[in-house]
Amino acid sequence: IADGLFGEAPAGDRHLIIGHENVGVIEDVGRRVRGWRRGQIVVATVRRPCGRCFNCGRGENDMCTSGLFSERGIRRRHGYMAQYYAESPAFLHRIPKALANVAVLLEPLSIVEKGIDHSFRLQRRFLWKPRTAVVLGAGPIGLLAAAVLRIRGRSTCPPRIGRWRIFRRRSIRSILPSKRRGCRPSRSARCRFSVRTACCAC
Ligand SMILES: [Zn+2]
Structure with a gap:
């Protein structure tokens, strides 16, 4: 990805922020967000559904059959190698504090x-x-x-x-x-x- 041989920048951008393995701390939540609060440790998933195929429709984005999926830090979405990022709660996993130091391994795991x-x-x-x-x-x-x-x-x-x-x-x-x-x-x-x-x- 760093060499430009793989990956795709978001529409309208000429660059791609890389980074798909991640762990972060919530700094702020939207006014209509419920069940999430500042200070929670989270890991975000990588692939986003295409919105068309059966597998994405039942939450199995990795099994997308249309090929129109996007991926944070890889394909048409900026990644997590940034100071801050905004994410929908639908793609976040809560991490217990005791696992914070190893939570970045959640994606490869x-x-x-x-x-x-x-x-x-x-x-x-x-x-x-x-x-x-x-x-x-x-x-x-x-x-x-x-x-x-x-x-x-x-x-x-x-x-x-x-x-x-x-x-x-x-x-x-x-x-x-x-x-x-x-x-x-x-x-x-x-x-x-x-x-x-x-x-x-x-
Ligand atoms: Zn799909």
Whole structure:
């Protein structure tokens, strides 16, 4: 986005204020706003509904089918990297004071939760009781994914570069622990993983 290769400025503007991960403190509320007050800690969501499609109509903006959605800090709406921003209460989440220091992770955590939740929903097609999950990448989102999977009772094995080999076999992309480099995940993680999403499990 910073390089101008992705993203779109709001209509009538020649610049885009970036920043979609956010946490803020309410400084003021509109006269007709009820249930919100100055000093509350909030996190705002990123995507805004298109106002046309079924999914946006039922609040699942991330599943927009029209492609006409907008996103704070990314697409046709200024982001949160500003001293102040105005936001509709419909897109705000209240944050307990005890979580203020980590609340900026809510947006990336929502990505993780959605990805894992969708994986489990898809696998309801048949009996599927995964015990171990491979998390590809051990950056902030990968670590959040490992934490969520642990909370769900799965052990995790985040492969480090060079320790796992990824190859294509027939049309199925599979991951196996590399014998040569000596990756030693738990016994259950040594079986084959089929990659369905960023996280996979068996
Ligand atoms: Zn939509």
